[in-house]
Amino acid sequence: MASGNPGIGGAGRSANEPVRVVVVDDQELFRRGLTMLLGSEDGIDVVGEAGDGAEGAAVAVATVPDVVLLDVRMPKQSGIEACVAIKEQVPMTKIIMLTMSDDEADLYEAVKSGASGYLLKDSSIEEVAQGIRVVADGQSLISPSMAAKLIDEFKTMSRPERATGPALKLTDRELEVLRLVAKGLSNRDVAGQLAISENTVKNHVRNILEKLQLHSRMEAVMYAVRAKLVELD
CATH class of the missing domain: 1.10.10.10 (Winged helix-like DNA-binding domain superfamily/Winged helix DNA-binding domain)
Known part of the structure; x- marks a missing residue:
């Protein structure tokens, strides 16, 4: 577990600045499409992207974004492993897992690893964009279908x-x-x-x-x- 200050409002972002985002997903078509759609959203600036967890962690360290979107299951390094690496090296950066996995074990591991959000890939672009804004503001977000599973785990x-x-x-x-x-x-x-x-x-x-x-x-x-x-x- 990282011992650094986890922060509460993004990686040093002031209220009138755009939320700086890195998108990490091994499916190139999905990643590029999401990057393009987020780029058209007010107040969001995509500053990097990567195709696997290891590259994603490196991009996050290089760019120090406010929010990183991570798929859970990727080659070379999983999203969970990348989440741990990012929180250790840039603890103020917030993590949202954006995944097809509705497995409560993945949700639980993501939360334990420091993720502030967990959204399924069937979420609308509006839901993803709003999730980015909410998490960048220091709050937490889980897809409604996953929230009940987390409560059951509790x-x-x-x-x-x-x-x-x-x-x-x-x-x-x-x-x-x-x-x-x-x-x-x-x-x-x-x-x-x-x-x-x-x-x-x-x-x-x-x-x-x-x-x-x-x-x-x-x-x-x-x-x-x-x-x-x-x-x-």
Whole structure:
């Protein structure tokens, strides 16, 4: 697990700059088509592409994008392996797995490896573009058809970790934020529930990730469920 600061709002991007994206997929026709379609979307700039996981990790290190789109199953290095490599070397870059795989094991491994999003390739270009924007803003995204599988995975965690070490360092407010994030609320919704600013929520999420030494909001929720810090209905 990378020990660097995972960041919360992309790789140093200010609010008025386009989201810088790298597309990694071994199917050239799909990759080129997606690159072309994303290039026509407002606020998105495709800065690189690659045909396998190893090349994708190298391109990500060279370009330091805000978001990388990764297929799960690719030659030379899988998307999961590439995700780990990218998060170790450019931890502020967010990862979205864009794949045909609806296998919950792939989803679970992606989340554990630091992915902030998991979309299926039957998603529309509008859904992919919006997913890029949401993840670049520090939030998490999963295809609706996969979300239920992740919740089921949470509920089957029968051997919880003890809430020791970093978990005990969370403040009461951070625990409140974590519980609301676990229910699927966005930063804006959490801010509304707690009557605090959205920037304050982002700061709390960043602190939670740093204290738990985790990569993403989803991974923090998984940790919290295992440690019985939160319960899902």
